[in-house]
Amino acid sequence: MVKLVLLHKADSIYEDELDTSYDFPRRYLNAMKEGVGDWVVYYEPVKAGPRGYFAVAKIVDVIPKPGAEGRYLALIEPGSYLPFDRNVPRLVNGQPVETALKSCSGAPLSGGAVQLAVRRLPENDFARIVNLGLPHDLEQIEATRYDKQPVGLQEEALVFQRPVTERLTRRKYREVAFSRKVREAYGYRCAISGLQLRNGSGRPEVQAAHIRPVERDGSDSIRNGLALSGTLHWMFDRGLISVAEDSETILVSRNKVPGDVINRLIRPGGKLLKPADPHNHPHPENLRWHRENVFGQIITGVPPLWG
Numbered sequence: 001m002v003k004l005v006l007l008h009k010a011d012s013i014y015e016d017e018l019d020t021s022y023d024f025p026r027r028y029l030n031a032m033k034e035g036v037g038d039w040v041v042y043y044e045p046v047k048a049g050p051r052g053y054f055a056v057a058k059i060v061d062v063i064p065k066p067g068a069e070g071r072y073l074a075l076i077e078p079g080s081y082l083p084f085d086r087n088v089p090r091l092v093n094g095q096p097v098e099t100a101l102k103s104c105s106g107a108p109l110s111g112g113a114v115q116l117a118v119r120r121l122p123e124n125d126f127a128r129i130v131n132l133g134l135p136h137d138l139e140q141i142e143a144t145r146y147d148k149q150p151v152g153l154q155e156e157a158l159v160f161q162r163p164v165t166e167r168l169t170r171r172k173y174r175e176v177a178f179s180r181k182v183r184e185a186y187g188y189r190c191a192i193s194g195l196q197l198r199n200g201s202g203r204p205e206v207q208a209a210h211i212r213p214v215e216r217d218g219s220d221s222i223r224n225g226l227a228l229s230g231t232l233h234w235m236f237d238r239g240l241i242s243v244a245e246d247s248e249t250i251l252v253s254r255n256k257v258p259g260d261v262i263n264r265l266i267r268p269g270g271k272l273l274k275p276a277d278p279h280n281h282p283h284p285e286n287l288r289w290h291r292e293n294v295f296g297q298i299i300t301g302v303p304p305l306w307g
Helices: 026-034 123-133 137-141 152-157 163-167 171-183 229-237 257-267 286-291
Strands: 001-007 019-027 038-045 052-064 071-076 082-088 118-121 208-211 224-230 239-243 251-252
Touching: 001 026, 001 286, 019 026, 019 171, 026 071, 026 118, 052 123, 082 123, 082 171, 118 123, 123 163, 137 171, 152 251, 163 171, 171 208, 171 251, 208 229, 224 229, 229 257, 229 286
Parallel strands: 001 038
Antiparallel strands: 001 118, 019 071, 038 052, 052 071, 052 082, 208 224, 239 251
């Protein structure tokens, strides 16, 4: 097994779905096979945009792409994709973060490996990139973001620094990373009510909801998330509300939700508020899954929020 850097361009002819599959030509097949069972870092090249290194995932298999001669798909392990909390620049202190892309003097190389869409990545480079993008103390950073000395933090703060791969698979850590990115993408505003509320200490009263739950093969991609108020998160998870096929019209299970509740909770016009960055818009396939598997389902044993 070997770790890899995978280049991604949004306008490429290759049809990547970064949290489920990576589309690539035959020339990279051997390297991709070496990467099965190991982690990859996604990278946006200079001409494609400003993100640099922006996410990690784990390859579970490589298969021929159906209907596309000479092309293959690297299948991503469900639940492994995670966007970086901070995008990692190509150069740090004027030097490439990838050892293979720097000269003996430390200056950036041009041509050669720089232009490869799939690059092998040494363990030390992988750890450095992940540590820059997903700090080991991210949970503490979030816990003290608004309340500088929250109750119960002292014991957690003494925990040793976890190895990179252990951190990437730890559910609590991933939830914090997912929540930070989704709420930021929506400007800390509820996507359904449109409200942007904060408590007395400045903490946003909005939560990050998975559209397709992780335990049902959903990912921690921002495109599988919605920023919702606590009440609307509850309603979304229980199938009382969803999003239509146009990816913007809010659907309501009107035989279960009173009209006055709808009028109070849903923004005028009944359209979903989307992130400013199109990279972060909810994926239509995730919304479709929610409509077909959650919306309108019968709820048993759960009292409603209204009388």
